[in-house]
Amino acid sequence: MSHEAALHGHSEVISHDAHHDEHHVHHHKETFISKYVFSMDHKTIAKQFLISGMIWALIGGLMSVLFRLQLGYPDQSFPFLEDILGRWAKGGRISAENYYALVTMHGTVLVFFVLTGGLSGTFANFLIPLQIGARDMASPFLNMLSYWFFFGASIVMISSLFVQTGPFSGGWTAYPPLSALGEASPGSKVGMDLWITAMALFVVSSLLGGLNYISTVLNMRTKGMSMTRLPLTIWALFFTAVLGVLSFPVLLSGFILLLFDRHAGTSFYLSDIFISGVGPMDHEGGSAILFQHLFWFLGHPEVYIILLPAMGMASEILSVNSRKPIFGYMAMVGSLFAIAILAFLVWAHHMFVTGLNPFLGSVFVLLTLLIAVPSAIKVFNWLTTLWRANIRFTPGMLFALGFVSLFISGGLTGIFLGNSTLDITLHDTYFVIAHFHIVMGVSAFFGMFAGIYHWYPKMYGRYLNNTMAYIHFWVTLAGAYLIFWPMHYEGLAGMPRRYMDYSNWESFKQFAELNKFISTVAMIVFAVQILFVFNFFYSIWKGRKVTTQNPWESNTLEWTTPIRPGHGNWPGEIPEVHRWAYDYSKDGRDFIPQNEPIGPDETTPH
Amino acid sequence: MTTTAIFLVAILVLGFLITFQIAKASEYVSVLKGEKKSMEQSNRINGFLMIVFLVVGLIGVWYCNELFYKKTLLPFPSASEHGEKIDLMLWITIIITGIVFFLTQILLFWFAYKYQHNPKKKAFFFAHSTKLEIIWTTVPAITLCILVGFGIFYWFQITGEAPDNAMRVEVTGKQFGWIFRYPGKDNTFGKKYFRNIDEQNSNELGLIWEDPASHDDVVLSQTMVVAKGTPLKLIINSRDVIHDVGLPHFRLKMDAVPGTPTTLWFTPLYTTEEMKKITGNPEFEYEIACDQMCGNGHYSMKGIIKVVTQADFVLWRAQQKAAYSAITPKAEPAAADTTAKATALLIRK
């Protein structure tokens, strides 16, 4: 592909590509398998990630509906559930074992398989080549492998649901000793081995993908596309990949030590353990806290791996639909950079109450609250982008606006939790659940939805149905706040997370009605997501056709390709770039695409 | 049973069908009307909904507070001195972030409404302003410094050394309950080793009886009793997996990690009886809630702290029997002197 072109330097790109295209037409006889299954076209791989991610999201979401049923109605049984789910709902009730398995799988699936694999996998693959002006990824083959490792990880993770002792059930953070000792919990038997295997495959997938994204962005930009002319989506996806490449290996090392403790008799994490009914364990001398350091060294960057792509897409979509340049482009890039650096320096804020040295704790308080500065810059810049705009509420734009609202709400509670003094009381309560669902869960989903609605016409040459999109947006936004806002109050009552029943607790049982309400709203919101999935698949075949090359009148390069681009993206030469991506409403013109040369009397060329 | 399921599914499917029909119909209508016109129309609707969402949202925030504020811990005083500092810190943070929250959310939805598409208007090309950007870098930075300053100041007070007169109690978590140990008159905990744990012979903690200091240790489960106004230092352990001593009313918590003891100290301010009056709940108890996922019984891992007056505490303490007395009924309980300990040792050997 055109990576040879990159090696030859930008000056040769044009002639080389002209040659390349003839070459392209002659050689590839595509079969069904090479076109849709083992495809090396970044656009197809992106769709594979997207659709796998959507399937995972449905599974993960359904799990939350099931365990919310338990939380909302702890004293009732639903016999029809047994008909549908068999042993997962014996007698129509969810047992503790299944409850914890569901919660654990829900977290793992949504954090890793949907919002990491699904989100980055889809948009990094789809947008990087199209927006930087490349014919494909640096290594299409590794890119394909990245998807198939992800697929393998998915299969292993799914299969763990069906083993006799059940899937892993110790929480998505998998803290040992609970995760290390099958004696301590049935979920920590074979289920945990499968969980670790799946996660290891997942790490491989994300490393293959990440290295590819980084080298593509660095080496394969078209002529004139300097780094400072990149759309913010690409910057965000680039930093995301860097975070992943630097932190996932640490997680993997943590898992490998865990595997040794489980099967090789080592004691990295284990010491002084006696299990009732089993007896003392052989392990001595390890530190359970070591795992938490290794885990959160990935775990905190991970939350930004999830969030940065959403930030990038929201920035782009807000600007396009405001018909205004994104305000403070360099500050936006700078704050992404600052967040990426700081993301590695705050992990111990998840460990304030583990017995961490108080002085060390105070250093992490400072570093954690520092992250709020670049976050604040981003929020104010988004708001200023909207000021005196001329906004079109496309579905993508609505979700981008919702993203900003949710990011503010969830980011502010981070300031509570990052302050160790407050974390002593709020840690592991529903306050944390509210915080990270709003700031990471729902807002990253909003970024993802924004991206899907915005780039769907490029993906499938058709539009999603607008009415369904509007219903999807408003119900999801209202629902997200109805579900998660009241949880702050539960947290302020000290209500712990990961409890399947509060009715025996004098301190927490006052929220029974609220829990019922939340569960009901959760079901409605889930139903609306099914509507979205339906809209997605229906529109692939039956949606309104895209008739213009650039339906959103956007500046970026993906809209210079044909309505349905083939492998290689541009049938002719790759366009040359002459300006940044945000010349909207400049000099009286609604928009000026990136490939248009600077005019003779243009003001302030960028 | 299955009828409910069928009923639910029917409603769901019906809802989908209706939504789908409306969605398709409106798409046809918009094609007929022309793309531009229908876009302008839906733009107006969504712009209006922005302001509706803002207003209803703000009312919702207020209403939610009406409903649930009284169910949190905040209307009542904190049960420990440390907790009072934490509450103060909490209020400072709520006020600062609250201002930012309302300001930014109002601007967001207001701008979205106000600057909705208008064919007669043009957007304002405004790419950057160094002055503005400096303002909103420094203002948050300064505000956060204030929060960090207060935060670290209180943090060091709370995590600092316990006073010398603090009463010490050892708390050990296990799947799924709590074990408490009080040192005896000697004020030292006897040594223990996890391989010594012997549940049949009432040695839940694996105390080493060869160590005389263990002979007067009192071991209890589920409920511990402490005195109001006396600083209390907890030495926290776990026997199996990681647990967490969660004390919502004292606003504190600390992990229980196998192999690595942790500590936590505070001064209880109100007895359980007083707290029943303060909260108006006759069933009130200081519950210990396990706050770290520890297995399938995690949600039921409860302990109780009974806070009593100094006098009641002395009385209660005098009635407690040493764990050692359970295995060697002949030995003197709590007040065992050195000779008694020696004989006890001999008997055991």
Ligand code: HEM
């Ligand atoms: C203003 C910036 C933020 C600050 C200061 C902050 C702070 C914190 C702190 C201190 C915790 C630990 C709380 C506890 O366990 O007691 C936490 C939890 C969490 N945060 Fe944030 N956060 C911020 C933004 C984010 C963002 C942007 C995301 C995701 C995109 C995120 C996702 C999470 C998640 C997933 C957890 C829960 C982890 C668990 O399961 O224990 N946070 N946050």
Ligand SMILES: [Cu+2]
């Ligand atoms: Cu973090």
Ligand SMILES: [Cu+2]
């Ligand atoms: Cu526990």
